[in-house]
Amino acid sequence: MKKNAFKMALISAVAIAAASTAFAAEKLKVGFVYVGPVGDFGYSYQHDQGRLALQKALGDKVETTFLENVPETDSDRPIEQLARSGHKLIFTTSFGYMEPTLRVAKKFPGVKFEHATGYKRAENVATYTAKFHEGRYVIGQIAGKMTKTNTIGYVASFPIPEVVAGINAFMLGAQSVNPSVKVKIVWANTWFDPGKEADAAKALLAQGADIISQHTDSAAPLQEAEKAGKLGFGQASDQFRFAPKAQMTAIVDDWSSYYIERTKAVLNGAWKSKDTFGGMDADMVHMAPFTNMPDDVKKMAEETFAAIKAKKLNPFKCPIVDQDGKAVECKDGKALTDKQITSMNWYVKGIDDKLPK
Amino acid sequence: MTSELFQLVLMTVVTAATPLILASIGELVTERAGVLNLGVEGMMIMGAAMGFAGAYSSGSTAIGALCGILAGMAMAALFGLLTIGFAINQVAAGLALTIFGTGLSGLLGAGFVGLKRDRSDQLHIPGLSDLPYVGQLVFGEDLFVYVAFGLVAGVAWFLSRSRTGLALRATGDNHQSAHALGLSVRRMRFLATLFGGACAGLAGAYLTLAYTPFWSPGMTAGRGWIALALVVFASWKPWRVVLGALLFGGATVLQLHAQAAAFGLPGQLLSAVPYLATIVALVLLSSGARKNAAAPAALGQAFIAPR
Numbered sequence: 001m002k003k004n005a006f007k008m009a010l011i012s013a014v015a016i017a018a019a020s021t022a023f024a025a026e027k028l029k030v031g032f033v034y035v036g037p038v039g040d041f042g043y044s045y046q047h048d049q050g051r052l053a054l055q056k057a058l059g060d061k062v063e064t065t066f067l068e069n070v071p072e073t074d075s076d077r078p079i080e081q082l083a084r085s086g087h088k089l090i091f092t093t094s095f096g097y098m099e100p101t102l103r104v105a106k107k108f109p110g111v112k113f114e115h116a117t118g119y120k121r122a123e124n125v126a127t128y129t130a131k132f133h134e135g136r137y138v139i140g141q142i143a144g145k146m147t148k149t150n151t152i153g154y155v156a157s158f159p160i161p162e163v164v165a166g167i168n169a170f171m172l173g174a175q176s177v178n179p180s181v182k183v184k185i186v187w188a189n190t191w192f193d194p195g196k197e198a199d200a201a202k203a204l205l206a207q208g209a210d211i212i213s214q215h216t217d218s219a220a221p222l223q224e225a226e227k228a229g230k231l232g233f234g235q236a237s238d239q240f241r242f243a244p245k246a247q248m249t250a251i252v253d254d255w256s257s258y259y260i261e262r263t264k265a266v267l268n269g270a271w272k273s274k275d276t277f278g279g280m281d282a283d284m285v286h287m288a289p290f291t292n293m294p295d296d297v298k299k300m301a302e303e304t305f306a307a308i309k310a311k312k313l314n315p316f317k318c319p320i321v322d323q324d325g326k327a328v329e330c331k332d333g334k335a336l337t338d339k340q341i342t343s344m345n346w347y348v349k350g351i352d353d354k355l356p357k
Numbered sequence: 358m359t360s361e362l363f364q365l366v367l368m369t370v371v372t373a374a375t376p377l378i379l380a381s382i383g384e385l386v387t388e389r390a391g392v393l394n395l396g397v398e399g400m401m402i403m404g405a406a407m408g409f410a411g412a413y414s415s416g417s418t419a420i421g422a423l424c425g426i427l428a429g430m431a432m433a434a435l436f437g438l439l440t441i442g443f444a445i446n447q448v449a450a451g452l453a454l455t456i457f458g459t460g461l462s463g464l465l466g467a468g469f470v471g472l473k474r475d476r477s478d479q480l481h482i483p484g485l486s487d488l489p490y491v492g493q494l495v496f497g498e499d500l501f502v503y504v505a506f507g508l509v510a511g512v513a514w515f516l517s518r519s520r521t522g523l524a525l526r527a528t529g530d531n532h533q534s535a536h537a538l539g540l541s542v543r544r545m546r547f548l549a550t551l552f553g554g555a556c557a558g559l560a561g562a563y564l565t566l567a568y569t570p571f572w573s574p575g576m577t578a579g580r581g582w583i584a585l586a587l588v589v590f591a592s593w594k595p596w597r598v599v600l601g602a603l604l605f606g607g608a609t610v611l612q613l614h615a616q617a618a619a620f621g622l623p624g625q626l627l628s629a630v631p632y633l634a635t636i637v638a639l640v641l642l643s644s645g646a647r648k649n650a651a652a653p654a655a656l657g658q659a660f661i662a663p664r
Contacts, residue, residue, distance in 0.1 A: 039463075206614065
C-alpha cells in the first residue's frame with residue numbers, strides 16, 4: 001500500500017515534470033544580465049521593471065530569467081550560461097558587457113543578443129540606449145527657474161560622453177530660461193558610493209548651490225539637499241520616497257516598450273541587428289511627477305516634456321557654441337547628430353569647469 | 358573663509374574619517390594578536406545592513422548600533438572558528454568572509470532597500486556647540502564620532518599599559534612563547550577577532566545610521582579595504598590610525614570641496630591625492646630606522662598547540 005502510494009507519487013511527479021518541460025519548450029526563453037542588484041532602486045531596478053513588463057505583456061509566450069550583480073570583468077561565464085540553457089534572446093544591460101557579449105555571441109549564432117549603451121554590433125548583437133539628455137534638458141529648465149542663488153550644483157560620475165552630454169543638455173535647458181545661471185560641477189569619480197556622493201553634495205551646498213543635480217546612482221546627494229532645506233532631482237528612478245520635500249522630479253529610464261518590441265520581433269522572426277537611440281518619443285525616457293515647485297514652473301516643465309516628446313524641441317538644436325566660444329559644426333543642419341551626442345567630449349558655453357581628459 | 362564654511366569642511370572630513378577609524382582600530386587589535394582578518398569589508402557591510410534593519414524596526418539608533426556590532430561579531434566568530442579553531446588559511450578565509458558578507462547583507466537587507474530614517478542625533482551643549490569655528494566641530498558631532506575617539510584612546514591605553522594588552526601583544530609577536538608562558542593563544546586571538554568584528558560592524562552601522570541614513574547593497578564601497586590599508590599605514594599604532602584616517606578622509610573630501618570652489622584642478626588628479634599620500638607615507642615609514650619592527654611577528658600564522 002505504502003509502496004504503491006510512493007509509486008503513484010513518483011509517476012505523477014515525473015508526469016508533471018515532463019508536462020512542464022514540454023510546456024516550457026514552447027515558450028521563448030529571454031535572459032537579462034544586470035550589473036547591480038535589482039533592489040538598487042536605480043539603474044538595474046529600472047531594467048528589471050522592463051523585464052516584469054515584458055513578462056506581463058507576453059507571459060503566455062515567453063519565460064524570463066535574470067542574473068543580478070554580475071561583475072563586468074567576469075561576465076563571459078554568466079552570459080554563456082544563459083545561452084547554453086536555451087535562452088534565445090539575451091539582454092546584457094551594462095556598458096562593460098560589450099566585449100563579453102560579442103565573444104559569447106560568436107559562439108552562439110542562433111541566439112540573439114541585445115547590449116545596452118554599447119557601440120559594437122554583430123549579426124546577432126544589437127545595441128540600444130536612451131536619450132537621457134532629453135530629461136536633463138527638462139530638469140535644467142526647472143533648476144534655472146527655481147534657483148535663487150543662480151548657482152546649481154551637479155554631482156557627476158565619470159567624464160564619458162553620456163555624462164558630458166547630460167551636463168551640456170542640463171546647462172542649455174537652464175540657460176534657456178535664466179541666462180545668468182551658473183552650474184558648479186564636482187566629479188565624484190564613482191557611480192555608486194553613497195558616502196562620497198553625499199560629501200560631494202555637501203561641498204556644492206557649501207559653495208552656495210541651492211539645487212543639486214546628480215549623475216551618480218544613489219539617493220545620497222538628493223538627501224543632502226533635503227537635509228539642507230534645498231532642492232534636487234532623482235536619478236534613473238523615482239526617488240521621491242527618499243526626499244519628499246526636495247525631489248522636484250526624476251529622469252526615469254523606461255525599457256518596457258523596447259523589451260516588448262524586441263521580444264515580439266524574435267517571436268515573429270523579424271529580429272535584425274540594429275542600433276536604437278530612443279528618447280521621450282519612444283517612451284524610453286519619462287519624468288517622475290513634478291513636485292515641490294510652483295504651478296508656472298510645473299506648466300513649463302510639462303510643456304517642454306511634451307515638445308521634446310513630439311519632436312518639436314531638440315535640446316541640441318543649432319546653433320550651439322562651445323566653451324571657447326566656437327560654433328559647433330551642425331552636421332545635421334538643424335541639430336547635432338546622434339553620433340555627435342554619443343561621442344561628446346566638450347562643454348557648451350557658460351560651463352565654468354575644465355573637462356577632465 | 359567664514360566660520361560656517363570652515364566648520365562644514367572640517368566636519369565632513371571627520372564624518373568621512375570616522376568609519377575608517379572605527380574599522381581600523383578593531384582590525385588593529387585583531388592583527389596585534391596575530392590574526393590577519395581580510396574580511397573587514399564583509400563584516401562592515403553586514404553591520405551596515407543589520408544596523409539599519411535594527412534601527413528601522415525598533416526606531417532606536419542605539420539598538421541599531423548594537424545590531425550592527427552583533428552582526429560584525431557574528432561574522433568575526435565565523436572567521437575565528439575557521440582560522441583559530443580549524444587553523445584554516447587566514448587570507449583565504451578573510452577573502453571568503455568579504456564575499457560572504459557582501460552576498461548575505463544583500464539578501465538580508467533586501468526588505469530594507471528604499472526605506473529611509475532620520476539621521477542619528479548630534480551632540481548639542483548649549484553655549485559650547487555654538488562657539489565660532491570650533492563649537493560644532495568639537496561639541497556638535499554625531500555620537501559615533503566620540504565613541505570612535507574614545508575607542509582609540511581605550512585601545513592605546515589597553516595595548517601599552519595593561520597586563521592583558523601585553524599578553525595580547527605577546528600572542529601576536531610569538532605565539533609559541535606565549536603558549537609556553539601559559540597564555541591561552543587561541544582564546545586571546547578569538548577575543549581579539551571578535552573585537553575587530555564588533556568595531557567593523559559599528560563602522561558599518563555608522564554608514565547607514567549617521568553618514569547616509571539609508572541602506573543599499575554594496576554601500577561600503579571599499580571602505581573595509583581602506584581600513585585594512587590604514588592599519589599598515591599606522592604601523593600598528595592606535596593614534597596613527599586616527600592620523601591616517603583623517604589624512605585619507607581629508608584628502609578625499611577636500612578634493613571635492615576644491616572642485617566645488619573651482620580651484621581649477623582636475624578632479625581625477627585630486628581623487629588620486631589620498632592614494633598618493635598613502636604611498637608617500639608608506640615609503641617614509643618603511644625607510645625609517647626600525648622598519649621591520651612594526652608588524653606583529655606572528656601575523657597571519659595559524660597556531661597549533663604543540664603536544
